[in-house]
Amino acid sequence: MNVLIRTLGFSLALMLIFTAVTYVLPQMKGEAPEDTAVDVAALTMDSFISLGEDLFLGKGACALCHNILDRAPDLLALNVVDTSLVRIGDPLYQGEAVNAADYLRESMLDPNIFVVSGYGKKGSNDTESPMPVADRPPSQLSNVEIDAIIAFLQAKDGNPVTVSLPEQTPAALVAADEITEPAKPMLAKNAEEVIAKYACAACHTVLESESESAIGPSLIDVGKRLTIDQIRDSVIAPNAVIVEGYPPVMPDISETMVVKELELIVRFLAEQTGDQP
Amino acid sequence: MLLLMMVAITGLSGSGFSSVASAAGQTVAPQISSVDSDVPTDESISSLLPAPKPERSDYPKIGVSSRSLVWVIAQMHLFFGALVLAVPIFVLVIELIGFTTKDDRYDDMAHEFMKISLTAYAITALFGGALTLSLFMLYPDLMNYLTTRVFGPQMLVYAALFFLESLLLYVYYYGWYALRYGNRKWIHLSLGLLLNAVGTTLLVIANSWTTFMMAPSGIDAAGAVVGNIWDVMRGPLWNPLNLHRFIANVAFGGAVVGAYAAFKFLCAKTAAEKAHYDWMGYTSNFIAILAFLPLPFAGYWLMAEIYAYSQQMGILAMGGILAWLFVIQAVLICTILFAGNYYLWSGMARTEGGQRYRWLIKYIAAVLVLGFLVWVAPHNIIFTADEIARLGGSNHPVLGPLGIMPAKNIAVFLMLIFTFLSFQIYRRADKVITVSWEGWANALMVAIYIVASVNVIFAGVYYGYFTNTVYKVGSSVMQVGSTLVVIVSGVVIDTFLFKGAKTLPVSWGKISGRSQYALFALPVAFTWLMALMGYVRSSLRTHWHVYAVMKDNSADNFIPTLQHVGNMVTFVTVLFLIFLLFIFWVANLSGVKQVPALGSGSRTAAQGAA
Numbered sequence: 001m002n003v004l005i006r007t008l009g010f011s012l013a014l015m016l017i018f019t020a021v022t023y024v025l026p027q028m029k030g031e032a033p034e035d036t037a038v039d040v041a042a043l044t045m046d047s048f049i050s051l052g053e054d055l056f057l058g059k060g061a062c063a064l065c066h067n068i069l070d071r072a073p074d075l076l077a078l079n080v081v082d083t084s085l086v087r088i089g090d091p092l093y094q095g096e097a098v099n100a101a102d103y104l105r106e107s108m109l110d111p112n113i114f115v116v117s118g119y120g121k122k123g124s125n126d127t128e129s130p131m132p133v134a135d136r137p138p139s140q141l142s143n144v145e146i147d148a149i150i151a152f153l154q155a156k157d158g159n160p161v162t163v164s165l166p167e168q169t170p171a172a173l174v175a176a177d178e179i180t181e182p183a184k185p186m187l188a189k190n191a192e193e194v195i196a197k198y199a200c201a202a203c204h205t206v207l208e209s210e211s212e213s214a215i216g217p218s219l220i221d222v223g224k225r226l227t228i229d230q231i232r233d234s235v236i237a238p239n240a241v242i243v244e245g246y247p248p249v250m251p252d253i254s255e256t257m258v259v260k261e262l263e264l265i266v267r268f269l270a271e272q273t274g275d276q277p
Numbered sequence: 278m279l280l281l282m283m284v285a286i287t288g289l290s291g292s293g294f295s296s297v298a299s300a301a302g303q304t305v306a307p308q309i310s311s312v313d314s315d316v317p318t319d320e321s322i323s324s325l326l327p328a329p330k331p332e333r334s335d336y337p338k339i340g341v342s343s344r345s346l347v348w349v350i351a352q353m354h355l356f357f358g359a360l361v362l363a364v365p366i367f368v369l370v371i372e373l374i375g376f377t378t379k380d381d382r383y384d385d386m387a388h389e390f391m392k393i394s395l396t397a398y399a400i401t402a403l404f405g406g407a408l409t410l411s412l413f414m415l416y417p418d419l420m421n422y423l424t425t426r427v428f429g430p431q432m433l434v435y436a437a438l439f440f441l442e443s444l445l446l447y448v449y450y451y452g453w454y455a456l457r458y459g460n461r462k463w464i465h466l467s468l469g470l471l472l473n474a475v476g477t478t479l480l481v482i483a484n485s486w487t488t489f490m491m492a493p494s495g496i497d498a499a500g501a502v503v504g505n506i507w508d509v510m511r512g513p514l515w516n517p518l519n520l521h522r523f524i525a526n527v528a529f530g531g532a533v534v535g536a537y538a539a540f541k542f543l544c545a546k547t548a549a550e551k552a553h554y555d556w557m558g559y560t561s562n563f564i565a566i567l568a569f570l571p572l573p574f575a576g577y578w579l580m581a582e583i584y585a586y587s588q589q590m591g592i593l594a595m596g597g598i599l600a601w602l603f604v605i606q607a608v609l610i611c612t613i614l615f616a617g618n619y620y621l622w623s624g625m626a627r628t629e630g631g632q633r634y635r636w637l638i639k640y641i642a643a644v645l646v647l648g649f650l651v652w653v654a655p656h657n658i659i660f661t662a663d664e665i666a667r668l669g670g671s672n673h674p675v676l677g678p679l680g681i682m683p684a685k686n687i688a689v690f691l692m693l694i695f696t697f698l699s700f701q702i703y704r705r706a707d708k709v710i711t712v713s714w715e716g717w718a719n720a721l722m723v724a725i726y727i728v729a730s731v732n733v734i735f736a737g738v739y740y741g742y743f744t745n746t747v748y749k750v751g752s753s754v755m756q757v758g759s760t761l762v763v764i765v766s767g768v769v770i771d772t773f774l775f776k777g778a779k780t781l782p783v784s785w786g787k788i789s790g791r792s793q794y795a796l797f798a799l800p801v802a803f804t805w806l807m808a809l810m811g812y813v814r815s816s817l818r819t820h821w822h823v824y825a826v827m828k829d830n831s832a833d834n835f836i837p838t839l840q841h842v843g844n845m846v847t848f849v850t851v852l853f854l855i856f857l858l859f860i861f862w863v864a865n866l867s868g869v870k871q872v873p874a875l876g877s878g879s880r881t882a883a884q885g886a887a
Contacts, residue, residue: 003543004858010794011801011854014612015847018805021605022843030598030836032820032829064592071592121585130588136498137825138589254499 033059038144040166045151048165052145052152060139060149065131072119072131080104081159087114101162104150108134108141143248187258191268194261198253206272216250217243221274228270235262326426328500328827331418336831343415344833345845350411352808352849353856354404358483359522359807361401362476363530364394365449367564369469376462386557388453390534392867395450396860398443416831419822427489427496431506435482438475445472480526481519485510488518490823491814492586500826513586517579524575528568529807532800535561537861539796551786558796559624559785565799566617566700570693570764574757583817590817590824595682598836602813605843607652607685609806614645614696616798621703623792630709630781634702644695651688656680683741683752690733690756694726694763701767709779718770725766729759804853808846 038051056062056075065072073083084100087093095113097103106113111129120126134141141149147163154161188194195206203216222231233240235257238250257265336343368387375383413420424432449468456465489495494512495504502509538558545551584591593599622638625631654676678684712718733756740752818824820834828834837845 003540007540007543007794007797008854008858011797012851014798014801015805015850018605018609018802019843019847021608022839025601025604025839027838027840028598028601028836029838030819032834061589064589064597069596071588071596121588132587132589138587138819138821 038142038166040144043165045161045165048148049151049155049161052148052150053156055141055145055149056152060134060141060145062149073116075153076156079157079159080153081157087116090114099162100154100159101150104153105146107131108146108149188261188264191264194257194265194268197261198257198265200265203250217246219269220272223270223273228266231269232262232266235265326501328496328823329418329422330828331830333830333832335418337415337417339415342833343411343831347408347411347415348812348845349849349852350404350408352811353853354401354408355811356804356807356849356853357397357401357404357856358480359526359529360533361394361398362480363526364390364397364534365446365469365472365476366527367531368394369466369473371560372469373466376466382553382556384457386560388450389557389864391450391453392864393534393537393860395446396863398446400856400860402439402443416822419827422500422823422827423486423489426502427509428486428506431482431485431510435479438479438482442472442475442479445475477523480522481515482510484518484522485512485515487814488512488514491590491818492583493823493826496826498826500823513582514579517575517582521572521575521579524568524572525807528565528572529800529803531561531564531566531568532796532803533857535565535796536800536857537561537864539793540861541865542793543790548786553785555627555786555788558793562617562620562796562799565803566621566696569613569617570697573689573693574761577753577757587824593819594813594817599813599816601655601839602809602842604653604655605809605839606806607649609802609809610689611645611649611652611692612798612802613806614692615649616795616802618642618645618696618699620792620795620799621699623788623795625703625706626789627785627787628707628781628783631703631706634706637698637702641695641699645692648688648692648695651679652685652692654679654684678742681741683737686741686753686756687734687737690737690760691730693760694729694733697764697767698726701771704771707781707783708775709781710774711777711779712774715774718774722767722770725763729763732756732759800857801850801854804850805846808849809842812842812846 043051062075066075068074068077081100084097084103088095088097088103093114095103095106095110097106111131111133112127115124115126115129117126119129121128121130132139134146135143144166147166151161151163154163188197195201200206200219205218205220226234236254238252239248242248339346368390371383371387371390375381375387445468449465449472452465452468456462456468489509489512492512492514493500493509495502495506495508495510497503535558538554538561542551542554542558545554580591580594583594595603618641625634656677736752736755736759740755816836818829819836820829821827822829
């Protein structure tokens with residue numbers, strides 16, 4: 001019994017020392033990022049910039065690497081606008097940006113387009129960036145949120161903010177991960193119901209009687225321009241190929257649209273050749 | 278029960294709407310054979326189902342934290358699982374040594390180790406059952422996704438292997454004395470090999486569940502399964518974790534049975550008992566430290582793969598909110614190294630030859646203490662504005678550089694090299710070397726120690742402080758190489774040196790009682806460390822059940838404070854210790870025979886036959 005008490009006492013004392021170490025170290029709690037709906041109507045440029053800063057430090061986890069520890073370019077120390085223009089002028093730059101805002105957006109959506117020397121993935125010879133794509137998990141930022149971060153990066157050094165405040169388009173109103181399934185999913189019975197259900201006409205001209213929208217391309221003659229497979233791909237992955245002159249703002253509806261509805265709308269659009277009386 | 282639950286859940290999830298799973302860049306086109314077909318097949322819809330997205334209200338509430346409950350049960354299952362899988366590995370080796378040397382002491386010791394493993398097996402199964410039940414109850418959506426959609430029949434294979442493991446374990450243990458000598462021993466050894474093969478398969482299957490949740494593979498970005506079970510299993514972290522857990526389990530198992538031997542040594546009444554359990558404790562410590570030495574290398578591989586998979590995840594561990602836990606890790610690993618070294622130094626008292634090397638101990642101790650101090654030095658701590666002003670920055674001008682990884686790498690690798698030195702002088706303590714080239718061999722060994730130590734320091738300083746982040750990680754390869762060169766060349770040189778060497782008498786049992794507490798410090802620190810690092814690995818997923826695929830929206834989806842982690846880890850370690858003492862007691866009880874009281878009327882079998 002004596003041995004039992006002594007060995008148990010020794011073991012417990014050791015464990016208490018280990019526990020005590022956890023008490024003397026800084027206490028931090030890592031909260032999960034909250035998906036907060038952006039009230040576009042109430043946004044001012046100042047609050048938009050402030051939102052960008054919060055996202056840079058919080059949900060976007062940008063500051064995890066872009067800091068003084070040199071894991072990635074320290075964006076808080078650099079004049080990001082000036083630096084962006086230098087990068088665009090770099091002979092190795094292969095993107096399409098012509099200004100700082102476009103360069104920053106491009107860097108977030110396709111970090112491999114230009115990797116700053118010394119910051120590429122190990123063994124990739126600076127051709128592959130370790131940075132995750134901003135609009136995909138784990139950060140999963142929406143277009144509005146990406147613009148807010150750009151606004152913050154422009155404003156922090158006193159540069160003019162060139163991104164506009166978001167408009168109330170369907171794409172602007174929702175974060176990338178906030179597309180929720182309807183509480184009671186009602187299956188559309190025909191193509192017209194699919195168009196109504198997913199508010200396609202909010203951005204696209206679907207019928208000739210409608211006036212042409214500037215947000216998305218007209219679908220009146222889409223059957224002539226695209227094959228049925230291309231139409232299907234455009235619905236499933238709307239941002240994979242963007243028609244020139246239109247912004248990449250179509251929401252991802254692939255997780256809410258059921259297969260039957262997809263086939264209804266695809267077949268309907270394939271028949272839209274613009275030749276109808 | 279698992280099967281029944283899985284069947285039930287499959288039935289429940291069989292209906293409902295299908296979604297077209299996609300994500301930019303990784304689109305999964307619906308598998309419809311023809312556009313003329315209005316209704317796609319059930320199979321094609323099923324393969325496209327994305328991972329569920331449970332809301333907060335979808336998680337059952339039980340009045341206590343679901344995560345804490347699962348945490349405790351899972352950790353207990355892992356502790357006992359590790360013990361049960363590890364012990365037969367070194368038992369088989371000890372049994373083989375006993376068979377080849379024809380020394381029954383090895384065979385008896387191996388059997389005694391198995392006695393502990395057998396008792397622990399039932400407890401492992403109990404906690405495994407409790408874990409399954411609690412996971413299905415508290416995280417139904419996640420378990421539904423993992424069991425019915427991602428892993429499916431693989432879980433049935435796991436269950437079948439579990440039955441096979443049970444069968445082999447019982448036959449291996451209870452058949453020990455029936456299959457002890459001659460050709461029968463080969464049958465027994467084969468059974469042991471089979472037992473270990475099945476046990477290791479169980480380990481790697483269970484690891485695939487863990488690594489899938491950390492770095493999913495075989496699915497698209499929405500969580501729809503697009504590959505086969507092999508694609509799902511062989512994620513980027515699977516093999517690093519397999520290796521790390523395999524080695525860690527052996528070290529942990531060795532440490533636990535070492536505590537058993539120490540306990541028995543301290544309780545021993547006779548010199549023979551003391552000698553037996555001293556030898557058993559020495560063997561256990563040998564196993565634990567031998568397995569522990571390569572563990573950091575496996576850890577580096579795992580962490581390097583984590584970085585390669587997601588820099589965000591890697592930085593979260595090493596430079597983010599979880600980084601402070603590595604200060605505690607330093608305390609724990611240094612406890613293990615101090616205890617292991619102290620036990621070896623104490624063990625040198627068993628033979629007169631040990632005196633020749635005692636002068637080295639103070640230098641080894643100095644390296645260990647300095648290494649410990651560097652390892653625990655934080656990079657920066659929370660200062661007041663006044664303190665920052667007085668310090669001239671948020672880092673101390675002299676001690677600040679010691680807080681970053683390169684300094685810690687230097688400390689760790691030097692500590693490992695000098696721990697090997699302790700091990701080497703211990704092995705040499707009872708030998709009188711007779712070969713003529715002893716002087717040259719010793720000079721070579723000293724040169725290897727010096728060159729390796731200099732290389733570890735140079736690689737750490739040059740790559741760590743004078744190049745950028747990418748090369749800092751690369752420097753550890755040189756350091757690992759240097760350490761391995763010391764270990765391998767030390768073993769090889771000594772093997773040749775010991776040929777024809779005179780062996781001095783070793784007095785087993787002639788060791789201080791104090792040294793036995795080092796054998797208790799080892800499993801306590803190992804257990805605490807296992808629980809802590811398991812928590813760190815699991816927390817790297819942050820607020821995701823399946824990283825970047827299925828969000829954790831439960832009330833526990835945050836990273837808790839260090840105090841909370843410390844309390845949880847201590848609680849589960851104490852619980853493990855209590856169960857372990859119960860196992861030791863049961864193992865001991867099986868050897869106790871009640872002697873009939875005089876005149877009680879009881880007769881022995883011999884008397885009855887007469």
